[in-house]
Amino acid sequence: MSEALASPAVLRGEAAFQQARRRRRLGALGAGLALGLAVLVAAWISEFRPEALLAGLPRVGDYFARLAPTLHWNSLFGGVKAEGSLAYWFYRLDKWSWLIFETANMAALATLAGTAAALPLSFLAARNLSPNTWSFQLARRALEAVRTVPELVYALILVWAFGVGALAGILAIALHSAGALGKLFAEAVENTEMGAWDGVRASGATWAQGCRWAILPQVAPSIVSYVLLRFEINVRGASVIGFVGAGGIGEELYTVISSNYYEEISAIVLLIVLTVVLIDLLSERLRHRLIGRRA
Known part of the structure; x- marks a missing residue:
């Protein structure tokens, strides 16, 4: 329906709808910016920095590697004294x-x-x-x-x-x-x-x-x-x-x-x-x- 054929009431309703949508979009944008700023401030206060994370990840991997047990297939089901067995791990x-x-x-x-x-x-x-x-x-x-x-x-x-x-x-x-x-x-x-x-x-x-x-x-x-x-x-x-x-x-x-x-x-x-x-x-x-x- 063209604007020439639309009634004044329809035009007013359309204008109100567009205005309300713009307000919602601005509100969502403002909330997103506020949330992003809050996240950045929280990261700065808690010293959550990408370089610190990258520096610590190799140490985390090294620690988990140390936790892995030494198991050998030939002695996997051996006794408590058989190194590399499950029983030796859970002695x-x-x-x-x-x-x-x-x-x-x-x-x-x-x-x-x-x-x-x-x-x-x-x-x-x-x-x-x-x-x-x-x-x-x-x-x-x-x-x-x-x-x-x-x-x-x-x-x-x-x-x-x-x-x-x-x-x-x-x-x-x-x-x-x-x-x-x-x-x-x-x-x-x-x-x-x-x-x-x-x-x-x-x-x-x-x-x-x-x-x-x-x-x-x-x-x-x-x-x-x-x-x-x-x-x-x-x-x-x-x-x-x-x-x-x-x-x-x-x-x-x-x-x-x-x-x-x-x-x-x-x-x-x-x-x-x-x-x-x-x-x-x-x-x-x-x-x-x-x-x-x-x-």
Whole structure:
């Protein structure tokens, strides 16, 4: 349609559309420039420079090359004393397996404790369920404060309080897990349909009963998924906080790293990776079973 045949209303609409599109494009350009400037400033402050990256990459490659075990096909399946065999590489497998089992137990207990603390707080931290503004703000800020502190900081404090061992690691991971899971649970609660809640409350149920019978069944699949994911994360976390004496395989890993026992480092790291993969596969099957879906 030519401009001569278009009505004044159509022309005004077209002009308004073009003007709005120009504003959006200018806004997107401004946001892109601001983001690029922020990235450059962040790189300058953190000294993230291409020349430093290029200088360090060869050293990283050299370190990973040192981690590679020396294996020989002729003796690959030999005994512990046969150099170049898998058994020689994993010559302390019995001790390492027990420490990884201890690490998984730490992660499991910490995940359960964190879930037990996060679940009731999540109902208070959900905007659509919290009884009043004060309880909402207190629950939200408490969850933020707990998850802001890194697990390693908690572990350092708790090792000083409870001594070296697994207890400090379990408590450290549980505290951080409570804050992280509480936020995820609260967001799941806020996304639920409120029809069941209104019906249960209208029948005379208390606030706690409404949370139990109207909201919890709706968010249970999401909660299970978040808890299993957190358990997997906590296995990795429990492997790291052992560096500060909080138990698990981390203490052994710190020892071999500080002593430059390269092949032992790669053996322990491989065991941790295999453990996390196994836990992920088992968690997926469990989650599918709980939600009634075949794996």
